[in-house]
Amino acid sequence: MSVGVVIPAAGQGKRMGSKVSKPFLLLDGQPILVHTLRLFETHPQVDEIILVTKKEEIRGTEEMLRPYGFAKVKAIVEGGRERQESVYMGLQRCQSDWVLIHDAVRPFVTHEALDCLIREVKATKAAILAVPVKDTIKQINSDSWVTSTPARSELVSVQTPQGFSRDLIVQAHQKALEDPNWATDDSMLIEQMGFPVKVVEGEYNNIKITTPEDLVLAEKIWEIRRVEV
Numbered sequence: 001m002s003v004g005v006v007i008p009a010a011g012q013g014k015r016m017g018s019k020v021s022k023p024f025l026l027l028d029g030q031p032i033l034v035h036t037l038r039l040f041e042t043h044p045q046v047d048e049i050i051l052v053t054k055k056e057e058i059r060g061t062e063e064m065l066r067p068y069g070f071a072k073v074k075a076i077v078e079g080g081r082e083r084q085e086s087v088y089m090g091l092q093r094c095q096s097d098w099v100l101i102h103d104a105v106r107p108f109v110t111h112e113a114l115d116c117l118i119r120e121v122k123a124t125k126a127a128i129l130a131v132p133v134k135d136t137i138k139q140i141n142s143d144s145w146v147t148s149t150p151a152r153s154e155l156v157s158v159q160t161p162q163g164f165s166r167d168l169i170v171q172a173h174q175k176a177l178e179d180p181n182w183a184t185d186d187s188m189l190i191e192q193m194g195f196p197v198k199v200v201e202g203e204y205n206n207i208k209i210t211t212p213e214d215l216v217l218a219e220k221i222w223e224i225r226r227v228e229v
């Protein structure tokens with residue numbers, strides 16, 4: 001039973017505010033996207049990778065990736081306006097029985113975390129990486145008044161990859177086309193179908209590079225990793 005990875009990289013990067021598209025920003029001299037792809041290319045259980053970029057960046061991405069020779073990248077497809085659309089477009093090209101969906105801009109997920117996630121996905125059909133929240137989280141209303149304080153022991157901060165049986169996640173995305181709201185992760189679509197999703201403990205360093213401060217933090221994480229290896 002094969003494992004595929006869909007990597008959405010077609011975002012606008014509004015919060016980063018850079019001229020260069022976020023997945024192409026450099027981390028230790030190489031595009032963030034290259035670091036992310038290398039993690040999956042070198043994982044023994046991954047069979048195929050489907051990359052999703054903006055239409056106007058497909059050709060440039062192919063050229064940029066050529067020297068790296070990523071043999072598992074089977075297609076680079078056009079994304080949509082929202083992350084959910086981009087993922088769905090990637091899913092339609094993915095042939096594997098199990099699918100991991102991973103943000104292009106999370107270059108620090110480890111092979112150990114992937115091993116645990118894949119094991120759990122194969123057992124449950126739907127599993128996601130997440131870490132316990134460290135802060136107290138407040139629910140607020142539109143006027144910024146606190147409405148409640150959920151128990152921290154019941155809260156986790158969700159990451160990617162999120163893994164699913166292909167049939168299940170395709171069904172969830174198709175069903176979601178009827179919903180006017182966009183999901184901010186793929187697990188939400190499975191939850192909306194009433195299907196259980198298992199949490200696998202991830203690592204705090206598996207950050208999503210979203211704002212300029214995250215890029216500074218990413219360089220630090222990269223340095224620490226290099227020293228550890």
Ligand SMILES: Nc1ccn([C@@H]2O[C@H](COP(=O)(O)OP(=O)(O)OP(=O)(O)O)[C@@H](O)[C@H]2O)c(=O)n1
Nearest residue numbers: 008009010011012013014015081082083086104
């Ligand atoms: N229409 C979209 C929106 C997002 N993404 C991808 O989804 C991942 C997570 O999104 P995020 O980091 O929030 O990126 P952006 O959407 O680019 O950021 P912003 O919201 O600041 O514009 C990124 O790899 C991004 O490229 C995508 O493929 N298609």
Ligand SMILES: C[C@](O)(CO)[C@H](O)COP(=O)(O)O
Nearest residue numbers: 083103158159160184185208
């Ligand atoms: C999928 C995700 O990375 C899980 O934390 C996150 O929800 C993506 O959200 P964004 O709106 O694209 O920042």
